[in-house]
Amino acid sequence: MKLGAAFQMLKGEFVSGNSSLYNLIFHGEYRNKTRNQKWDVELYGSLYSAGFNSGNYDAHISLKRFVGKKAGLC
DSSP states (O other), X not given: OEEEEEEEEEEEXXXXXXXXXXXXXXXXXXXXXXXXXXXXXXXXEEEEXXXXXXXXXXXXXXXXXXXXXXXXXX
């Protein structure tokens, strides 16, 4: 399991003027392989808790299965 946080500073120069924004992001990751080594699970997510993108999130879930060395061979 991994947990972390990031602070992002954004600055833009436009014809109408300059803009300065920030984001505070919390993220986590979890990976697990079962005892029989056939299933692999991966979970990942990010949450923008404060700033310009406050309330936005990103989530990813992956489940993989090892079917065998001979599978798919003709």
